[in-house]
Amino acid sequence: MKTCQIFLLFSLTLVFTIIVYFVLNPSLNKLLLRLNEFTITLANYSAKLTSSDQMSGQVTPENTMIVRRPHPTTEPGIMFLQSSSELNPSPLAMCSIESAARLNPNKPVYFFMKAINGSVPMYRGPEYKGILLLSSFKNVVILPLNPKELFSDTPLAGWHEKVDPSKERHWLHVLADGCRLALLWKYGGIYLDTDIISLKPLEFRNFICAESEHSANNAALGFNRSHSFIESCLRDFVEKYIGGVWGQQGPRLITRMLKKWSGTDKLQSLFNKDCNGIVYLSNNWFYPIPYSNWGRYFRKNTWNKTSNEIEKEFSKTSGVHVWHYMFGNKKIQIKESKSLIEYFFSKYCPSTYETISI
Secondary structure, three states: OHHHHHHHHHHHHHHHHHHHHHHHOHHHHHHHHHHHHHHHHHHHHHHHHHHHOOOOOOOOOOOOOOOOOOOOOOOOEEEEEEOOOOOOOOHHHHHHHHHHHHHOOOOOEEEEEOOOOOOHHHHOOOOOHHHHHHHOOOOEEEEEOOHHHHHOOOOHHHHHHHOOHHHOOOHHHHHHHHHHHHHHHHHOEEEEOOOEEEOOOOOOOOEEEEOOOOOEEEEEEEEOOOOHHHHHHHHHHHHOOOOOOOOOOOHHHHHHHHHHHHOOOOHHHHOOEEEOOEEEEOHHHOOOOOHHHHHHHHOOOOOOOOOHHHHHHOOOOOEEEOOHHHHOOOOOOOOOOOOHHHHHHHHHOHHHHHHOOO
């Protein structure tokens, strides 16, 4: 006890001596003040550099507060991803993101792009028209997608280090399947494929949507951060990985895990019900037209410029999944086709629609 008192007295004496010395030594005091001012200047400059990557590209006047863009680590939102090395999003991807942004103005919409390497503002030149257009929406945030970094601290980390993309038949799709699970696990929110055009605002909740009576799909998912269902999906992804089987790590994974989660193979009995904290939505929410009839979206002369019949048919649909995988890179006419896809583009993503040539 006596030793502690002596140490305390010594410390107080030392502090008092230093303070007196600074006061009696003006030159040293001024030097310290200048160092302090320099430190503050560096800190402010660093903060501006950091925030510039998160800004929308708008110029802010001096002496105004810099508003930081949202980030999924602190503000969950609606998430899209592009696993290819393409820097110009397709019109369909742009429409999907624009429609989500317009219908959910108070939610951040994140677009993760694997092709982006470095600072996002570097890709806002005239040659990147898609990025420029999407960046014009105040709630759209474009972020780089680094799979290695994303998969760290998840069961996918080891798998990603060992897999050889050159030997994978469906690599871009498999990579996207893994990324969406990791995004939901780490950040939470809503995930949508870039071929889902939103028709209605979305609410945050834990949900899976049926593709048909007997199977679920992974193109539209909503989960809280670190949800145990997503954790089990991440583990199953690695344990039952078969890269050559289409959908093994995608719709098939979600279907088999939902059956395990619910304890039943009769998934249709769960439509629009809460299943242990997860709502299982019926197919009309995101898959109103099945993949076997995907061509209906692009069938010409089915829209006569009136919307009553279309609005009625899709009145219970939150977003239409147009099955991009089925037509791939085939050029399909949108403008002046009088098709369902033209109607959805013209109404739900008018800015993208204006950029499309006939």
